[in-house]
Amino acid sequence: xxKIVVIFHSGYGHTRKQAxxxxxxxxxxxxxxxxxxxxxxxDWAALAAxxxxxxxxxxxMGGASWQFKKFADASSKAWFGQQWKDxxxxxxxxxxxxxxxxxxxxxxLATLAMQHSGLWVGTGLxxxxxxxxxxxxxxxxGAFTGAMMQSxxxxxxxxxxxxxxxxxxxxGARVAALVTRLHA
Amino acid sequence: xxKIVVIFHSGYGHTRKQAxxxxxxxxxxxxxxxxxxxxxxxDWAALAAxxxxxxxxxxxMGGASWQFKKFADASSKAWFGQQWKDxxxxxxxxxxxxxxxxxxxxxxLATLAMQHSGLWVGTGLxxxxxxxxxxxxxxxxGAFTGAMMQSxxxxxxxxxxxxxxxxxxxxGARVAALVTRLHA
Amino acid sequence: xxKIVVIFHSGYGHTRKQAxxxxxxxxxxxxxxxxxxxxxxxDWAALAAxxxxxxxxxxxMGGASWQFKKFADASSKAWFGQQWKDxxxxxxxxxxxxxxxxxxxxxxLATLAMQHSGLWVGTGLxxxxxxxxxxxxxxxxGAFTGAMMQSxxxxxxxxxxxxxxxxxxxxGARVAALVTRLHA
Amino acid sequence: xxKIVVIFHSGYGHTRKQAxxxxxxxxxxxxxxxxxxxxxxxDWAALAAxxxxxxxxxxxMGGASWQFKKFADASSKAWFGQQWKDxxxxxxxxxxxxxxxxxxxxxxLATLAMQHSGLWVGTGLxxxxxxxxxxxxxxxxGAFTGAMMQSxxxxxxxxxxxxxxxxxxxxGARVAALVTRLHA
Numbered sequence: 219x220x221k222i223v224v225i226f227h228s229g230y231g232h233t234r235k236q237a238x239x240x241x242x243x244x245x246x247x248x249x250x251x252x253x254x255x256x257x258x259x260x261d262w263a264a265l266a267a268x269x270x271x272x273x274x275x276x277x278x279m280g281g282a283s284w285q286f287k288k289f290a291d292a293s294s295k296a297w298f299g300q301q302w303k304d305x306x307x308x309x310x311x312x313x314x315x316x317x318x319x320x321x322x323x324x325x326x327l328a329t330l331a332m333q334h335s336g337l338w339v340g341t342g343l344x345x346x347x348x349x350x351x352x353x354x355x356x357x358x359x360g361a362f363t364g365a366m367m368q369s370x371x372x373x374x375x376x377x378x379x380x381x382x383x384x385x386x387x388x389x390g391a392r393v394a395a396l397v398t399r400l401h402a
Numbered sequence: 403x404x405k406i407v408v409i410f411h412s413g414y415g416h417t418r419k420q421a422x423x424x425x426x427x428x429x430x431x432x433x434x435x436x437x438x439x440x441x442x443x444x445d446w447a448a449l450a451a452x453x454x455x456x457x458x459x460x461x462x463m464g465g466a467s468w469q470f471k472k473f474a475d476a477s478s479k480a481w482f483g484q485q486w487k488d489x490x491x492x493x494x495x496x497x498x499x500x501x502x503x504x505x506x507x508x509x510x511l512a513t514l515a516m517q518h519s520g521l522w523v524g525t526g527l528x529x530x531x532x533x534x535x536x537x538x539x540x541x542x543x544g545a546f547t548g549a550m551m552q553s554x555x556x557x558x559x560x561x562x563x564x565x566x567x568x569x570x571x572x573x574g575a576r577v578a579a580l581v582t583r584l585h586a
Numbered sequence: 587x588x589k590i591v592v593i594f595h596s597g598y599g600h601t602r603k604q605a606x607x608x609x610x611x612x613x614x615x616x617x618x619x620x621x622x623x624x625x626x627x628x629d630w631a632a633l634a635a636x637x638x639x640x641x642x643x644x645x646x647m648g649g650a651s652w653q654f655k656k657f658a659d660a661s662s663k664a665w666f667g668q669q670w671k672d673x674x675x676x677x678x679x680x681x682x683x684x685x686x687x688x689x690x691x692x693x694x695l696a697t698l699a700m701q702h703s704g705l706w707v708g709t710g711l712x713x714x715x716x717x718x719x720x721x722x723x724x725x726x727x728g729a730f731t732g733a734m735m736q737s738x739x740x741x742x743x744x745x746x747x748x749x750x751x752x753x754x755x756x757x758g759a760r761v762a763a764l765v766t767r768l769h770a
Numbered sequence: 771x772x773k774i775v776v777i778f779h780s781g782y783g784h785t786r787k788q789a790x791x792x793x794x795x796x797x798x799x800x801x802x803x804x805x806x807x808x809x810x811x812x813d814w815a816a817l818a819a820x821x822x823x824x825x826x827x828x829x830x831m832g833g834a835s836w837q838f839k840k841f842a843d844a845s846s847k848a849w850f851g852q853q854w855k856d857x858x859x860x861x862x863x864x865x866x867x868x869x870x871x872x873x874x875x876x877x878x879l880a881t882l883a884m885q886h887s888g889l890w891v892g893t894g895l896x897x898x899x900x901x902x903x904x905x906x907x908x909x910x911x912g913a914f915t916g917a918m919m920q921s922x923x924x925x926x927x928x929x930x931x932x933x934x935x936x937x938x939x940x941x942g943a944r945v946a947a948l949v950t951r952l953h954a
Contacts, residue, residue, distance in 0.1 A: 255836060279849065280730070280881035281833070284807060284840035290831045297831065303526060315713040315728020321689035322881050325509060329832035329874050332524035332546040337580070340516035342487060345683040349738040360683020362516040362648070368684075370717040396521070399584060439652060463662055464697035464914070468623060468655035474647045481647065499897040499912020505873035506697050513648035513690050529867040533922040544867020546832070554901040671894060693877060700892035700914040705948070708884035710855060730884040764889070768951060 219401060220267035222246040222394060225257070226274035226310075227285040231375030233276045233312045236367045239383040240272055240310055243390025255288025266296065269397045270306035272390065273330070277313035277323040290330050300335055306400070307331035308339050308393050309364035310386055312378075314371040316359070324364040341365055342392050343385065354381030356388065365389040403585060404451035406430040406578060409441070410458035410494075411469040415559030417460045417496045420551045423567040424456055424494055427574025439472025450480065453581045454490035456574065457514070461497035461507040474514050484519055490584070491515035492523050492577050493548035494570055496562075498555040500543070508548040525549055526576050527569065538565030540572065549573040587769060588635035590614040590762060593625070594642035594678075595653040599743030601644045601680045604735045607751040608640055608678055611758025623656025634664065637765045638674035640758065641698070645681035645691040658698050668703055674768070675699035676707050676761050677732035678754055680746075682739040684727070692732040709733055710760050711753065722749030724756065733757040771953060772819035774798040774946060777809070778826035778862075779837040783927030785828045785864045788919045791935040792824055792862055795942025807840025818848065821949045822858035824942065825882070829865035829875040842882050852887055858952070859883035860891050860945050861916035862938055864930075866923040868911070876916040893917055894944050895937065906933030908940065917941040 224241040228234035228250065241248045247268075249261045265271060275286035282290075296302050309327030311320050331338050340362045346355035358381050359366040367382035369375075408425040412418035412434065425432045431452075433445045449455060459470035466474075480486050493511030495504050515522050524546045530539035542565050543550040551566035553559075592609040596602035596618065609616045615636075617629045633639060643654035650658075664670050677695030679688050699706050708730045714723035726749050727734040735750035737743075776793040780786035780802065793800045799820075801813045817823060827838035834842075848854050861879030863872050883890050892914045898907035910933050911918040919934035921927075 279842045279846055280885045281839065281842070281878050284836050284843045287833065287839040288836035290833070291836045294831055300528065313728075314715040316684050316715070316726065317689060317734060318713060318715070318728040319689065319730065319881055319885065321685060321687065322878065326833050326874065326878070328512060328522070329547065329871055332522075333832045333871070335524065335526040335546075338512070338516075338522040338524075340519065340522075342519040344484065345686060347682040347684070347686070347736075347738055348740045351738065358684065360681075360686040362519075362687065363513065366685060368715075370715055370719065372716045402586070463658045463665065464701045465649070465655065465658070465694050468652050468659045471649065471655040472652035474649070475652045478647055497912075498899040500868050500899070500910065501873060501918060502897060502899070502912040503697055503701065503873065503914065505869060505871065506694065510649050510690065510694070513687055517648045517687070529870060531866040531868070531870070531920075531922055532924045535922065542868065544865075544870040546871065550869060552899075554899055554903065556900045668896065696880060696890070697915065700890075703892065703894040703914075706880070706884075706890040706892075708887065708890075710887040712852065730887075731881065770954070 219269060222270040222397060223249055223264050223268040224272045225249040225251065227251040227283050229276050229283060232369040232378055233274055235375050235378045235383065236310055236312050236386045237274050239386035240390040243387035244272060244394040246390060251285050251289045253285065255285035257289060266301055269401060270393050272308045272393055273327050274310040275323060277311050277318055277320045280319040280322055282323045282326055297334055303335040305336045306339060306393055306396055307336040308389055310389060312367040312369055314369060316368055320366050328363060339393060339396055341389055343388060354379055356381055357385050403453060406454040406581060407433055407448050407452040408456045409433040409435065411435040411467050413460050413467060416553040416562055417458055419559050419562045419567065420494055420496050420570045421458050423570035424574040427571035428456060428578040430574060435469050435473045437469065439469035441473060450485055453585060454577050456492045456577055457511050458494040459507060461495050461502055461504045464503040464506055466507045466510055481518060487519040489520045490523060490577055490580055491520040492573055494573060496551040496553055498553060500552055504550050512547060523577060523580055525573055527572060538563055540565055541569050587637060590638040590765060591617055591632050591636040592640045593617040593619065595619040595651050597644050597651060600737040600746055601642055603743050603746045603751065604678055604680050604754045605642050607754035608758040611755035612640060612762040614758060619653050619657045621653065623653035625657060634669055637769060638761050640676045640761055641695050642678040643691060645679050645686055645688045648687040648690055650691045650694055665702060671703040673704045674707060674761055674764055675704040676757055678757060680735040680737055682737060684736055688734050696731060707761060707764055709753065709757055711756060722747055724749055725753050771821060774822040774949060775801055775816050775820040776824045777801040777803065779803040779835050781828050781835060784921040784930055785826055787927050787930045787935065788862055788864050788938045789826050791938035792942040795939035796824060796946040798942060803837050803841045805837065807837035809841060818853055821953060822945050824860045824945055825879050826862040827875060829863050829870055829872045832871040832874055834875045834878055849886060855887040857888050858891060858945055858948055859888040860941055862941060864919040864921055866921060868920055872918050880915060891945060891948055893941055895940060906931055908933055909937050
């Protein structure tokens, strides 16, 4: 079976770290959308073959980065023929604020997956939200629709939260487990 | 295997018609949330056993009716133990206007499913949106996240659109096919 | 001029603290939706007279509590006559998780305000999201559409974040300033 | 006082018709985002000076076109200094399907406005949704958060609905009236 694909845009490297964590959990091929919002023909072929597509983007100005959206708009070619129908989809996003409208980005990614007639799967992780919760707990951010990561505005990609990375990895693993179940 | 459940609230009977169409497509058990937002213990047991839960509500004042939300809030009991994890979920809604914020209701239903760690599946239907489109075409309303029905404000439940009903039936059939695939 | 109204539902007292903070900033009348989702006729009259309505609810199972939604559905009576047209609206929510789908609740509150042909105003506050950010900073949660508060699942109403309360107070003050400007 | 600005992207000309209708209602300056997602320095200056910014984009693949999003991301420069704070904002969108996730685009536009600390104003129009409703009625599509237009997939810009155009014009007029009231 073809590999799961993690397709993402990263502006400064934080979302790339998250994408790598998702890919490690899903044993997936990573496809980076470039600074102009493009991917290669080989990348489109990998997407067409993949049993699952996990999509990620930073949240900029309340939504997925324009480079990701350019990819999404270009996917209309696959949409017309419903070539991605019944694939598994999931999503992730990073931004500087705890909330920062990350949920709006995840809602958009799910909307895109629905246009492609996919199955959407979320984190499947309970939140860590009691008084004893620690910043690096799994799903400390309390996200269900997809994986969230929060990186302070003045932090480097090397400083991303280990808990947010583990949350991302677990999302990848969840998608892989579902793919295995569907293709058993 | 236990039956798929279609759980819905209907204020005036239109959403009930839609629910019946979904259930016919999914060969599902119908559970009606009552006018006070309640269901029986047997209903909760059926939900716990079901491989898929398809949720429906009218869109009132921009969101699912309060009776549906009361059910959703009561489902926190199942949530704490993640008893509905990995079930298939889908949703539908009816309102008087073409749009009328029906998408907000569907987004909410998907959000609820994600809190329950479910898989979300949409209509999987291309829209009928060319100039030759007819009101009773399948997915004439052009919905992807779930099935939509539109019933004029002064129409009776007997007058609901046959195309919207068929769209609802096809959503049920899609859920049933996915359940079969997952449990093969 | 009639007073601004802060209308809210609180299940365990945390959202009440937030509502009180909003009201202090707006010099507003507080109306509590009761455990059955009801308010009095005098409350409806206060809403009809108010130049601004600030709405708050806890986020339960991914959306505003059913008691709040029951109020929203009952506001259809005011909607039919567009009695609340051109009022200023704003919103707030509390939940246990950092995110926890609070944004979905705020989106719903804004949707409701739009159905009522209102003006929507958000926090107008920059987020505190650098590495030096502290939990009790104003808008540490990074919310724009409305004010967010996060209270650990095992915390009491007396333990709510002072920064989140100040964020709430500032939302109230922002609404009051806009009302003054509109009615100058 | 500086002119209201209507800023929009149009891929094939339909959204341009809608933008022109909004601008006629608001006596506004039209700014077209180009095919690469760019506007001029003079355009940015007009936005900085405008008392209101009305934003429009086609709904492509479930959200605002990438060209619009590129503009939104570039507006982060204004965001950092909160240069657009307290401006009035509104939005509109066009797509081929009756729904077609147009609401997701409007939610995004409102989210962007909230990040900019603006005031959001919707259509303020009751829906035309009784059995006697006609396609070219004002707000036949039943949208509140912003103005919607629906153009069949095989229609030309010259064929857009006169009712949807009037809805757009009325949104512009509503924004202009609010600006007048705020700056009286």
